[in-house]
Amino acid sequence: MAEPSPGVVPTAARRAAARWVAGMSKPTLAVVLMAYIMLVHLVGLGVFTYGFLLTRLTIPDVSPSYSASNPMPMEPTHSKAVIIVIDALRTDFISPYHTSPASPFHHGVLSLPAELSVSQPSHSLIFNAYSDPPTTTMQRIKGITTGSLPTFIDAGANFASTAITEDSIISQLVSANKSIAFMGDDTWMNLFPNAFTQAYPYDSFNVEDLHTVDNGVIEHIFPLLDKPEQWDVIIGHFLGVDHVGHRVGPDRETMRLKLKQMDEVLRRVVDKLDDDTLLVVLGDHGMNPKGDHGGDSDLETASALWMYSKGKPLVGDAASASRGYEWPEYWFPGTDKPLRHVNQIDLVPTLSLMLGVPIPFNSLGSVIPECFSRSPVTLKVATHLNTVQIERYIAQYGNREISHSVRRLASKTDIEDPTTRVVKQNRAVTLAALDALRALWAQFSVSHIVVGLVVLGSSVLAVISLYLGVRNGGPQWDVYVRYALDTAIMAGVGLGSVAGTFAGVYTRVPLVALQVFLVAAAGVSSLVLAAPLFAGRTWRGVSWNLGRSIGPIILILHALSFASNSYIMWEDRVVVFFLTTIAAVHFGRALTAPMASMRLNLLGLSVGFAALVRFMGLSTVCREEQQPYCTVTFYSGAAGTPEWAVYVLPLVAFGVLPRIVATVLSWSKSYAGPAPVFLAAVWRAVITSSAFYWTLDWMETWDGLNPERIPLVQLLKLWLARGSIGIALGALPYLWYTSGLCIKVVREPDQTGARADEVEVYGFGNAFGSTYLLFVLIAFSIVQLPSLAVSQIVLCALVTAMLIHLELVDTQRDAVIMQRNFANSANPGAFEPGQGDAIVRPSFTDVVPFALLALLGFFATGHQAVLATIQWKAAFIGFDTVVYPWSPLLVVINTWGPIALVAVAVPLLALWNISPRPNDTVPVLGHTVQVALAFSTYFATITFASALCAAWLRRHLMVWKVFAPRFMLGGVTLLVVDAMLIIAVGVGLRVTTDKVWRTFKSVSV
Known part of the structure; x- marks a missing residue:
């Protein structure tokens, strides 16, 4: 009898879950609803990602070591090697051909390779080595040791290196009893934990430290060079050039000094080399104009490679080296002369044969022909060994089609000279195999993709259906949600259990059964929730006038834009266009407001909103594809901006922002209670100190700073960041939680001087919104610190734009109420504010500007949908080195902070200027759930x-x-x-509403 599968969920459990939904309170129900939506999104994204971003298959086979029964087929060219990796050494840093105009900071500074290539052309070779993206250090070390290719998703592993289990040149050297000494980037120790006879690793992720790793390598490499009997191969990995790039970019005096240091190091190394030692100097990747890397732009994939042999020549005579061959060349951007071009993974088979060890089994590189051109026979043997190894790999991979296709391609080579023809054929095989396997590893699991799309698509429909159900439910919104969740749970868990049971019985793998259960439950429950969309009653009461329809129209256009790569590349500009379009619609609607004061108010707010959107849009970081039509303005000194201004303006902005918030609160008489102390004292101090952190960060690398003061600046910066983090995470939440509402209660005595029975409450009309706004400002202080200097100016504009939009929505709501009451009043001239129906349900269009502001905040804070725009320096705010999990978390906040901030602020659309009413006649919680569902709908749809x-x-x-x-x-x-909507509804809103009802209950007593 088969054992029950983990996918089985008993009927009693399903009924218990239904009773649990029926019995929970409204606030808990709201949190459970948002958590359910997140779970469905997580399942859909996980399945789709698994099918779309496949990783390559790693074959554990190892090339057999040379022995008496497997003799070495060709003599090695060198017995020893010194391999120096200068992290982020871009091709033009050592090339003799410079751009016009040349940069004094990195052109002609590290000049030794170019000098020796001119004076000793047969002993010195300079190449442009193509670094396969993602251009992150760990992936490139894998490439230059195994000769294999990374896949797109591998970039995520850069923070968490694991040991390499496949064949590599390191493991082959160890098998040949070669002694390997290592010093430098500790990533090598994680990848090859037991390979080195001597090792001196240093922390690799502290980009703030420009010298410790380099000085450590220098300290250990030269004593070893004086003791050649202790090693066969030395690997030294310098990090200073990469850290300077991340810290200040390539066009600074700091980079010139660092490259000068590397030049001096290489000159000392060359002096100590003996005649039988090969020197290899390379960069693992390049860097873009701001010193970052990770993507696939020309500057990031162009890494330098220099090979030098002091005794034996690397290249044979000119006649044999050039007989009938045309090797690839590369024009570095801005230069007028080409360099010899190779793939970075070509170093693996080349170095293996030069040192007399087998080529690693998984290597896909082609030998660099010049290194074996001392005779035609040597070149023929080297390319033959390279071809045999790759064909062995393809055969083991089990793809005969690739093997036959590359052989057919190679046989087409038509050259009379037999040796030249064989070399050309062998080269054609290796290059064709590389192209074919690149295409093969871009295969997809269509079944997983389809299932993932079904779950994601049904989740979009489900959230839309829930949005409409909550909207139509009014004060009784929870009745619909309880019924919908109960039905979805019963159907999803029931059918998911059946599917999981069959999967468990069929596969006998509990994990597969659980996965099938989750996918089936998520998909079925979403489809059940989406079913009411196809009933006409769901759409009752939905207005389709221009003002209310502009939001759905923009969402549809935004979603359709993802079918074009051009629109994706320019999405930052598309978002600005959408926001200004909404501002224009507000401007047009202002002309129909019933009162002159409302018309002026709406006109002014619309213009202010559009101006702020355009101002935020001025902050740009350009994608490679946007050139030459985009100008970078985000970084200090970009577009002619004085560098000092970028670090002074945030201090000014954060001096003004609390006053802007206070002014907006004062419009509703809500600048009372804890608001003055919270805003003018504590919050202002936190955000100003966070802005000053980046001023200190700039001063640390300022050329005018006395070097003796650098340690003091570093110490101040460290503790300023820690203090800001502590207050933002501790003092501010405690102050907000324990303080009262932003109201002022006044008891005026009557004419006899006796105490009056009635009180006046100032700020009553915005008790919900003003209190929740302080919660949003706590989130702002958390997001602000990891954001770079220009980002902080953008964040100020972002908060101001959100406040303006809240006032726009509130004014338009007042206009609608006034128009309704005028229309329903028998005597319009006797109308007084507050008469009639005062409930105006939020609309989807009210939420769309918040969603677009979130995306604009992402782009304007220096980010794009490319790896190269990740701002890694955020990982070291408050720390001297990488500290898990805080450093990755800081990078996440830096990247997605603006989006998270706006998501936390979404409930304000339902709370702003809404007076507390008895018996929940204005469903504050229901309206909040409605706008949260609308916000989630926007991002779910575009995803x-x-x-x-x-x-x-x-x-x-x-x-x-x-x-x-x-x-x-x-x-x-x-x-x-x-996740932020769960926090907003479960923490911010719950505490806010509890404080409001508790306060007014005590006031009424």
């Missing part, structure tokens, strides 16, 4: 659209450059939004 377009266009030339990164951004963004 589904990006996934659908990426899957449909998966053979598009730009799939990995444009479509896949945008889907990954959308997926993470959706989960961040869902």
Whole structure:
């Protein structure tokens, strides 16, 4: 008898879950609803991602070591090697051909390779080595040791290196009893934990430290060079150039000094080399104009490679080296002369044969022909060994089609000279195999993609249905949600259990049964929730006038734009266009307001909103594809901005922002209670100190700073950050939680001087909104610190734009109420504010500007849907080195902070200027759930659209450059939004409403 599968969920458990839903309070129900939505999104994204971002298959086979029964087929060219990795050493840093005009900071500074290539051309070779993206250090170390290719998703592992289990040149050297000494980046120790006879690792992620790792390498490499009997191979990995790039970029005096240091190091190394030692100097990747890397732009993939042999020549005579061969060349951007071009993984088979060890089994590189051109026979043997190894790999991989196709391609080579023909054929095989396997590893699991899209698509429909159900439910919104969740749980868990049971019986793997259960439950429950959409009653009361329809129209246009790679590339500009369009609609609607004061108010707010959106749009970081039509303005000194201004303006902005917030609160008489102390004292101090952190960060690398003062600046910066983090996470939440409402209660005595029975409460009309706004400002202080200097100015504009939009929505709501009451009043001239129906349900269009502001905040704070815009320096705020989990968390906050901030602020759309009413006649919680569902709908829809377009266009030339990164951004963004909405509803709103009702109950008593 088969054992029950883990997918089985008994009927009693399903009934208990239904009773639990029926018995929970409204606030708890709201949190459970948002958590359910996040779970469904997580399942859909997980399944789709598994099918779309496959990783390559690693074959554990190892090339057999040379022995008496397996003799070495060719003599090694060198017995020893010194391999120096200068992290982020871009090709032009050592190239003799410079851009015009040349940079004095990194051109002609590290000049030794160019000098020796001119004076000793047969002993010195300079190459441009193409670094396969993602251009992150760990992936590139894998490439230059195994010769294999990374996949798109591998970039996520850069923070968490694990030991390499496949064959590599390191393992082959160890098998040949070679002694390997290592010093430098500790990533090597994680990848090869037991390979080195001597090791001196240093922490690799502290980009603030420009010298410790380099000085450590220098300290240990030169004593070893004086003791050649202790080693066969030395590996030294310098990090200073990379850290300078991340810290200040390549065009600074700091970079010139660092490259000068590397030049001096290489000159000392060359002096100590003996005649039988090969020197290899390379960069693991390049860097973009701001010193970052990770993507696939020309500057990031262009890494330097220099090979030098002091005794034996590397290249044979000119006649044999050039007989009938044309090797690839590369023009570095801005130069007028080409360099010899190779793939970075070509170093693996080349170095293996030069040192007399077998080529690693998984290597896909082609030997660099010049290194074996001392005779035609040597070159023929080297390329033959390379071809045999790759064909062995393809055979083990089990793809005969690739093997036959590359052989057919190679046989087409038509050259009379037999030796030259064989060399050309062998080269054709290796290069064709590389191209074929690149295409093979871009395969997808269509079944997983389809299932993931079904779950994501049904979740969008489910959230829309829930939005309409909550909207139509009014004060009784929970009745619909309870029934909907109860039905969805019963159907989803029931059918999911059946599917999980069958999967468990069929596969006998509990994990597979659980996965099938989750996918089936998520998909079925979403479809059940979406079913009411197809009933006409769901859409009752939905207005389709222009003012209310502009939001859905923009969402549809935004979703459709993901079918075009051009629109994705320019999404930052598209978002600005959508927001200004909404401002224009507000401007037009202002002309129909019933009172002159309302018309002027709406006109002024619309213009202010549009101006702030345009101002935020001025902060740009350009994608490679946007050139030459985009100008970078985000970084200090960009677009002619004085560098000092970028670090002074945030201090000014944060001096003004509390006054802006206070002014807006004063309009509703809500600048009372804890608000003055919270805003003018504590919050202002926190945000100003956070802004000053980045001023100190700039001063640390300021050329005018006395070097003796640098340790003091570093100490001040460290503790200023820690103090700001502590207050933002501790003191501010405690002050908000324990303080009262932003109201002022006044008891005026009557004419006899006796105490009056009635009180006047100032700020009553915005008791919910003003109190919740302080919660949002806590989130702002958390997001602000990890954001760079220009980002902090953008965040100020973002908060101001949100406040303006809240006032726009409130004024338009007042206009609607006034128009209704005039229309329903028998005597319009006797109308007084407050008469008639005072409930105006939020609309989807009210929420869309918040969603677009969140995306604009992401782009304007220096981010794009490319890896190169990740701002890694945020990982070291408050720390000297990488500290888990805080450093990755700080990078996440830096990247998705603006989106998270706006998501936390979404309940304000339902709370702003809403007076507490008895018996829940104005369903504050229901309206909050409604706007939260609308916000989630926007991001779920565009994420589904990006996934659908990426899957449909998966053979598009730009799939990995444009479509896949945008889907990954959308997926993470959706989960961040869902998580923040849970916090907003479960923490911010719950505490706010509890404080309001408790306070007014005590006042009434």
